[in-house]
Amino acid sequence: MSLRNFKIYRGDDERGELVSYQCEVTEGMVVLDVIHRIQADQANDLACRWNCKAGKCGSCSIEINGKPRLGCMTRMNEFEEDKTIVITPLKSFPVIKDIVTDVSWNYKQNEEITPFSPSEKSKKKDFVMMQKDVERVQEFRKCIECYLCQNMCHVIRDNEGKKDFSGPRFMARLASLEMHPMDEADRIEDVKEKHGSGMCNITRCCTEVCPEEIQITDDAIIPLKERVVDRFYDPVMMLFRKIFDKKERQKTKSKVSSFLKMFF
Amino acid sequence: MLKVDILTDRLRQDKWWISPMLVLLGLLSFVVYSTWAAWQGEYFWWSGGSEGFGGYLSPFYSPTVYIDASKPGVPPLDFSLLGSWPEWLSWLPGQSPAWLILIFPLSFRFTCYYYRKAYYRAFSLNPPACAVQPIKGVPSQVSAVTNGNINAFNSGERYDGERGLLLFQNIHRFAMYFAVIFIFILSYDAFLAFFNNGNFGFGVGTLILTINPILLGCYTFGCHSIRHLMGGNLDCYSCSLYKDKVTHSSWKIVTFLNRRHQLFAWLSLVWVGFSDVYVRLVSMGIINDINTWGI
Numbered sequence: 331m332s333l334r335n336f337k338i339y340r341g342d343d344e345r346g347e348l349v350s351y352q353c354e355v356t357e358g359m360v361v362l363d364v365i366h367r368i369q370a371d372q373a374n375d376l377a378c379r380w381n382c383k384a385g386k387c388g389s390c391s392i393e394i395n396g397k398p399r400l401g402c403m404t405r406m407n408e409f410e411e412d413k414t415i416v417i418t419p420l421k422s423f424p425v426i427k428d429i430v431t432d433v434s435w436n437y438k439q440n441e442e443i444t445p446f447s448p449s450e451k452s453k454k455k456d457f458v459m460m461q462k463d464v465e466r467v468q469e470f471r472k473c474i475e476c477y478l479c480q481n482m483c484h485v486i487r488d489n490e491g492k493k494d495f496s497g498p499r500f501m502a503r504l505a506s507l508e509m510h511p512m513d514e515a516d517r518i519e520d521v522k523e524k525h526g527s528g529m530c531n532i533t534r535c536c537t538e539v540c541p542e543e544i545q546i547t548d549d550a551i552i553p554l555k556e557r558v559v560d561r562f563y564d565p566v567m568m569l570f571r572k573i574f575d576k577k578e579r580q581k582t583k584s585k586v587s588s589f590l591k592m593f594f
Numbered sequence: 595m596l597k598v599d600i601l602t603d604r605l606r607q608d609k610w611w612i613s614p615m616l617v618l619l620g621l622l623s624f625v626v627y628s629t630w631a632a633w634q635g636e637y638f639w640w641s642g643g644s645e646g647f648g649g650y651l652s653p654f655y656s657p658t659v660y661i662d663a664s665k666p667g668v669p670p671l672d673f674s675l676l677g678s679w680p681e682w683l684s685w686l687p688g689q690s691p692a693w694l695i696l697i698f699p700l701s702f703r704f705t706c707y708y709y710r711k712a713y714y715r716a717f718s719l720n721p722p723a724c725a726v727q728p729i730k731g732v733p734s735q736v737s738a739v740t741n742g743n744i745n746a747f748n749s750g751e752r753y754d755g756e757r758g759l760l761l762f763q764n765i766h767r768f769a770m771y772f773a774v775i776f777i778f779i780l781s782y783d784a785f786l787a788f789f790n791n792g793n794f795g796f797g798v799g800t801l802i803l804t805i806n807p808i809l810l811g812c813y814t815f816g817c818h819s820i821r822h823l824m825g826g827n828l829d830c831y832s833c834s835l836y837k838d839k840v841t842h843s844s845w846k847i848v849t850f851l852n853r854r855h856q857l858f859a860w861l862s863l864v865w866v867g868f869s870d871v872y873v874r875l876v877s878m879g880i881i882n883d884i885n886t887w888g889i
Contacts, residue, residue, distance in 0.1 A: 339600060347595050396605030397725055413607070421601045421725075460832035462842050484721040488728050489753035511830035529755035532710045535724035548818070548852065552707055556767075556822035563764040 331356050334406070335414040336364065338376065343425040348416065349373075355406050361417065362390050362401035365429075377427040385541055388476030392429050393418045398478045400541050420481040433477050439496040442524060443503060444515045452512035463511045469549060470506035472542040473499065479536035479546060485529045495529035498536035498546045505550035508557065522558045527551070603727040610723035617716040620860070624867055628654065628696065631870050635690030637667030637877040638870070640799070641790060642889035645670045648789025650799040650883070652873040653806055653866050654692045656783050662689050667877035699866075702773040705766035707818045708859045720753070767819040777814055780807040790887045797885025799872060806862075806869045813858035816851025824848045 334355045337348040351368050362380055369376045381387040383402045390401035395409075395416050409415055423431035451457065479498040485491035496504075504521055507513050521527045530551050537547045544550075560567045571578045631654055641649030649669065651658065662679040663671050671678060679689055686693050703709050714720060720728035756763050780803075787803040788796055814820075825831065825845030851858065875881045883889075 341597065343597060345595060346597050346600060348600060393601075393605070393725070395607045396603065397608075416605050418601055418605065425597060458832075459830075463830050463832055482724055484724075484728060485753065485755060487725070488721065491753065491755075495755070509829050511833065513829070526755070526757075528757035528761070529753075531714050531720075531755050531760070532707050533714050533721060533724075534711045535721070538724055547707075552818045553822060553826050556819060557827065559764050559767060559819075560822075560827065564767060 332411055337414055337416045339418040340428050342427060359406045360402055361394055361404040365401060377430045379430045386474055388474035391420055391476045391478050393420060398481045398539050400476060403541055422481040422487045435492060436477055436480055439500045443500060444517050446507055446513055447515035448512045449514035459511050466509050467506050469544055470502045472544055473502060474542060476541060478539045482535045482539040484533060491529050495526035501554060502546050502550040505554050518557050518561050521554050527555050527558055606726060610726055614716040614722050617712045624863055627867055632690055632692035632696055633688040635688040636665040637874045639667055639669040640873055640877040644791035646791035648786055648791060650787050650803060650873045651783050652870040653780055654870045657779050659691045659694050698772040699776060702769040705763050705769055708855045770817050770819045773814045777807055777811050780810060793887060795886035797883045799876060799883050802869050802872050806865055809858060809862040809865050812851055813862040815848060816855045816858055821848045821852050
């Protein structure tokens with residue numbers, strides 16, 4: 331057992347301060363335990379959000395020494411004993427009180443996404459999905475919506491990109507829907523225009539911070555960017571689609587026939 | 595105190611600057627060396643004085659598009675694809691064919707999804723590391739310091755990601771097509787390195803020039819664009835019988851390499867530079883190649 335020093339942000343979205351606390355830390359404690367102990371013994375009005383204490387609900391997202399992390403999954407024994415630990419709220423979102431932030435902007439991004447749209451064929455009784463077809467999609471289902479990636483993304487965090495970019499969490503959700511074997515909706519234009527895939531410049535911080543170790547950049551953002559390239563920037567693929575894709579062929583046919591009707 | 599004054603990047607206590615600094619040094623060193631090596635236009639070939647089939651060719655100068663036979667350490671004119679150095683290219687620095695070649699691997703690496711992370715962090719400092727505030731307007735910082743005008747420190751920067759000027763990053767797929775061709779060219783060079791004047795054998799240079807296309811292949815075939823074209827663009831592998839095994843298996847192989855893309859990006863970069871250094875030193879006669887030909 332040792333007495334350790336902490337500084338915790340106390341205040342709201344406008345003003346606040348780092349208040350110093352001391353707390354007895356015992357073996358096996360995590361940062362969330364420390365916050366609870368301080369809340370119980372020294373600062374009853376300290377606001378903190380938490381739920382499962384097992385890294386599965388994503389509620390206790392905070393910044394510890396400037397790095398976004400889950401309070402319940404950050405063990406105290408990884409810090410040097412003589413160093414003060416600074417606990418602050420997520421920087422990218424408005425502070426409600428102390429270390430609790432308002433993450434409702436994320437829910438609005440989610441609403442903007444075209445929902446799961448199963449095809450008629452996939453609704454039939456005999457439709458079977460093989461494991462290899464759903465593996466990629468299953469990876470994204472691990473997301474606990476802690477929004478650490480949204481907070482860490484420098485587009486949202488430092489470059490005021492909230493109006494142009496939905497963020498890595500929703501790129502992963504878009505990828506999970508786009509890659510779903512049953513889904514037939516086309517979201518590629520939305521990925522580029524509405525959700526702003528071009529805003530991401532692949533600095534990979536979202537992947538580094540993910541507590542579920544989802545390969546957000548490699549498995550979600552880059553594949554989506556490549557699908558955008560297919561659609562908008564690759565003339566070879568455009569031609570390929572025009573020739574081999576049934577829907578595209580029909581579109582071109584109707585365009586040509588309406589063009590010809592203008593003259594004949 | 596205002597919230598913005600408290601929640602700054604100064605809260606990170608670890609040595610976050612080490613990684614971007616190493617990347618900066620590594621990439622700068624390569625750029626400086628490769629520019630110097632490309633400028634030389636000589637000592638990129640060694641065959642121990644013989645003019646027959648075989649020899650060591652620096653990867654910076656492969657394929658041998660044009661050859662200026664008047665220079666030392668260059669292959670015989672017969673090895674040239676398009677003949678002797680043309681008049682219309684006399685403006686190229688050092689009359690070096692490397693300028694015509696390096697543009698292809700350079701564009702592939704420059705637009706590579708791994709290198710984007712590396713140089714956005716190390717060079718444009720946006721962000722220099724995760725949860726560290728971007729250092730905006732780097733060029734204006736220099737003038738800010740020299741003018742003593744601190745207000746200019748963060749001025750004139752609007753973040754557009756890869757939608758504005760950086761839209762050209764989307765040429766990565768085309769750069770990849772050329773990079774794949776280069777793997778075959780460099781593999782042929784490795785094959786060539788097993789011969790001297792038509793005689794089969796091997797030397798230290800053979801080993802170096804053989805490892806080179808292997809590492810470059812691991813890097814190139816682990817590319818995200820290839821991963822997309824090899825099955826990443828499909829939503830269902832089992833829906834089409836003939837695609838079932840082939841597409842999914844090839845996608846998995848590319849994925850295996852893709853997970854190590856950063857590792858192979860650095861290994862292949864270092865090795866391609868090392869290959870040039872080795873061939874250059876042997877060609878200049880500074881070091882002797884240990885080989886089975888006894889030369």
